[in-house]
Amino acid sequence: MCKQAFNPPAVRVRFAPSPTGYLHIGGLRTALYGYLFARRQGGSLVLRIEDTDRTRFVADAENDIVQALQWCGLEVDEGPEQGGRYGPYRQSERQSLYVKYAESLVASGHAYYAFDTPDSIAELRKTSAAYGIGTRLQMDNSLTQSSEIVRQRLDAKESHVIRLCVPEHEIIRFHDRIKGEVKVASESIDDQVLIKSDGMPTYHLANVVDDHHMAISHVIRGDEWIPSTPKHILLYQMLGWQPPVVAHLPLILSPTGGKLSKRSAERQGIPINVRDYRALGYEPQAVVNFLAFLGWNPGSEEEVFGLKELEQVFSLERVGSAPAQFDLNKLNWFNGQHLRRLEIPALADRVRFYLEKEGIQRPDHHDLEEVCLLVRDRLEHAKDVARRFRYCFADPDEFDPGGVKKRWKADSAELVQGYAARLESIKAFDEPTLETQLRDLAAQHEVGAGRIIHPVRLAVSGTTAGPSLFALLRVLGRDTCVRRLRNAVRILSK
Numbered sequence: 186m187c188k189q190a191f192n193p194p195a196v197r198v199r200f201a202p203s204p205t206g207y208l209h210i211g212g213l214r215t216a217l218y219g220y221l222f223a224r225r226q227g228g229s230l231v232l233r234i235e236d237t238d239r240t241r242f243v244a245d246a247e248n249d250i251v252q253a254l255q256w257c258g259l260e261v262d263e264g265p266e267q268g269g270r271y272g273p274y275r276q277s278e279r280q281s282l283y284v285k286y287a288e289s290l291v292a293s294g295h296a297y298y299a300f301d302t303p304d305s306i307a308e309l310r311k312t313s314a315a316y317g318i319g320t321r322l323q324m325d326n327s328l329t330q331s332s333e334i335v336r337q338r339l340d341a342k343e344s345h346v347i348r349l350c351v352p353e354h355e356i357i358r359f360h361d362r363i364k365g366e367v368k369v370a371s372e373s374i375d376d377q378v379l380i381k382s383d384g385m386p387t388y389h390l391a392n393v394v395d396d397h398h399m400a401i402s403h404v405i406r407g408d409e410w411i412p413s414t415p416k417h418i419l420l421y422q423m424l425g426w427q428p429p430v431v432a433h434l435p436l437i438l439s440p441t442g443g444k445l446s447k448r449s450a451e452r453q454g455i456p457i458n459v460r461d462y463r464a465l466g467y468e469p470q471a472v473v474n475f476l477a478f479l480g481w482n483p484g485s486e487e488e489v490f491g492l493k494e495l496e497q498v499f500s501l502e503r504v505g506s507a508p509a510q511f512d513l514n515k516l517n518w519f520n521g522q523h524l525r526r527l528e529i530p531a532l533a534d535r536v537r538f539y540l541e542k543e544g545i546q547r548p549d550h551h552d553l554e555e556v557c558l559l560v561r562d563r564l565e566h567a568k569d570v571a572r573r574f575r576y577c578f579a580d581p582d583e584f585d586p587g588g589v590k591k592r593w594k595a596d597s598a599e600l601v602q603g604y605a606a607r608l609e610s611i612k613a614f615d616e617p618t619l620e621t622q623l624r625d626l627a628a629q630h631e632v633g634a635g636r637i638i639h640p641v642r643l644a645v646s647g648t649t650a651g652p653s654l655f656a657l658l659r660v661l662g663r664d665t666c667v668r669r670l671r672n673a674v675r676i677l678s679k
């Protein structure tokens with residue numbers, strides 16, 4: 186007889202944001218780690234919109250989340266847009282499922298109807314920290330009333346919630362793939378509300394029901410959800426379901442320490458929403474690369490990875506449990522690295538956008554690509570070309586005073602003039618010729634080449650640092666070079 190092959194359960198990871206605002210950068214890291222893990226394992230990424238909190242619902246948040254994922258190239262396999270066999274993928278469209286399970290928990294004695302009022306809860310809080318073990322029998326709920334009365338009150342549509350009956354004296358344990366063993370005493374857990382008075386489920390119930398119903402194998406989410414996990418474990422036990430593997434990602438700290446929150450980010454000038462990074466012109470691949478390293482490392486010296494490359498190397502084993510510090514300088518560095526990886530025409534397109542924004546006359550395509558090739562290893566952002574390297578398109582209108590003091594010597598005017606004259610007369614305006622002429626002139630005047638190189642650079646760019654001088658001169662072209670050299674002599678020799 187032919188034995189049926191054992192099919193290990195497929196890896197299914199979900200990203201489960203609440204549409205209470207635009208996707209923030211920490212949320213994108215969660216999505217990214219889930220995506221990378223799923224891809225590496227040949228699994229699926231599910232997008233589930235957890236929109237049960239109607240009071241905090243933001244209408245265009247879902248769209249923003251979808252756009253942000255697309256911008257970064259994180260393809261979703263199932264979700265509100267893609268559909269899939271486990272849908273619908275918005276919790277607001279799955280309400281009846283949650284009520285069914287909450288009622289089954291009441292029937293099995295794991296949950297109860299509670300007719301709390303805000304006042305009765307406030308009163309309780311005066312004497313006890315929690316509504317739960319030890320206090321539930323003092324309250325107005327189905328544990329303290331006959332089932333007949335409870336039925337009548339429910340039929341009369343009296344406002345109520347359904348609460349989880351947290352067991353006494355239990356140690357709830359789970360293994361976190363990143364944090365290791367976690368143990369929590371059940372006494373520290375409130376009798377959680379499962380269904381609110383508006384009939385909507387709370388996060389805990391909906392999350393567990395959906396993770397089970399959507400056959401989620403791995404829950405990968407931020408560290409702040411650790412306190413929720415024991416509550417979820419209880420629900421899995423009570424519903425007789427196998428919990429998924431859980432992995433809580435390390436906290437993201439702001440550069441000055443403390444959790445990176447909307448407020449702390451604002452205070453430190455850190456963009457918080459993914460859409461801000463997009464608007465600021467960051468490369469999506471750089472944002473992805475930066476976020477990947479915010480808690481994970483490949484175990485080698487290599488740092489620059491595109492999304493596809495990350496998919497090949499990512500593993501949860503290499504996610505650390507220590508908090509990760511957000512560093513905008515590091516993101517800028519990654520941005521420069523990814524600009525370098527672009528094809529020159531693509532880089533030129535990005536640069537052109539900023540040139541136009543800065544009102545710099547648009548050079549022709551060929552020239553712009555030449556400039557891009559010249560400066561790309563020195564860029565952190567495409568806008569640098571329009572700013573730091575503005576001299577590639579416009580004559581410098583000032584000369585760095587420190588540079589002038591250091592580099593413009595008594596003989597500079599004569600040497601620069603001499604070089605300008607040579608540039609006018611040479612046939613080929615190429616790098617070897619430009620260099621030979623300069624060295625020849627230096628020899629003729631019995632000075633080192635630096636004595637000409639520095640003032641020439643200052644004259645053509647206004648600064649003392651930049652890309653290879655002879656390449657720069659070639660890109661600027663003969664007329665521009667000669668004009669700038671003579672201008673500088675006029676201005677600096679006064």
Ligand code: GLU
Nearest residue numbers: 201202203235392406410
């Ligand atoms: N809806 C939760 C959030 O806003 C999801 C947490 C989880 O992944 O379980 O992040």
